[in-house]
Amino acid sequence: MGEADASKHKGAYSGRKSESTRNPHTSRPSAASRRQKDLAALCPEERVLEQWRRSTGSPVSDESKVQFQVQALENTHRLADVRLWDDHHCARTSKKVQDTGTIFLEFFFDGSPADYNDNQEIFTKAFEQMIERQLQERRLIEFRQKFATRKRRTGALPRNDSSDCGEGGGAEVIADDDSEWKEYLQRPAPVSNISVRSIREAGCCLSFLVCQTSLSWQASEILGQVAFQEHFPIDGMEQEIPKCDKPMPRWAYGMMGCTAFLALITIFSWWQVMRQVIFPTPLSIPP
Helix, strand or coil, rough: CHHHHHHHHHHHCCCCCHHHHHCCCCCEEEEEEHHHHHHHHCHHHHHHHHHHHHHHCCCCCHHHHHHHCCCCCCEEEEEEEEEHHHHHHHCCCCHHHHHEEEEEEEEEEECCHHHHHHCCHHHHHHHHHHHHHHHHHHHHHHHHHHHHHCCCCCHHHHHHHHHHCCCCCHHHHHHHHHHHHHHHHHHCCCCCCCCCEEEEEEEECCCCCEEEEEEEEHHHCCCCCCHHHCCCCCCCCCCCCCCCCCCCCCHHHHHHHHHHHHHHHHHHHHHHHHHHCCCCCCCCCCC
């Protein structure tokens, strides 16, 4: 493709972004009970890796598209997809996450690396700050949720002490809750260990800026809980999946129309064949 053709191609799709439509692709369905049973047998590090493998092909949540956006220079890059960087997680050549504590991910953003040919460090720094900020915000949200849950439990005990808890039952529940709360407060915040390895370009109709990174498995799990809520439960509890209000891309409707048209042609062709078998035309014998 020549330089003139490349600029013409880029101009034709310059106004199209993945943030305005939903991803029509979905991952392979699997039974929830089987999925949880398989993951429960793995160590935490390998479990998170397997969750990222199973999320491949699933659309990222609408929340992550906004929360994971990167602002660099005068550009705003919204998240289009996150995938496991398979080159670093091959079964034969790669080390286990249990040994390294690192998971490699590829973040796809609307945009092009050509915007940062002179200085890629601008985008790299903005991306790392975004990741650190999201980890801190998730930690704050988790703290508020656990504090509210503890407050509701301890606040309801005096009223239910005589009927539900029995003698001394309320004190035992409070003691257990205090120990869990202290354990949570003493738990260290997850370290991201983020490192941007490279930036590349991807896409055909849409141009994507791909940021290839490595993160700690703890940080990867937290980011997965935002991007792929159906694959990353929180504390073992499945998340409630909000409905996507984004429209399907126009090419998806065209593909569905072509599929329906070809299906009708196939059904009509088979009917013509079966009709000749079921209702054969009698042979005419000349006099």
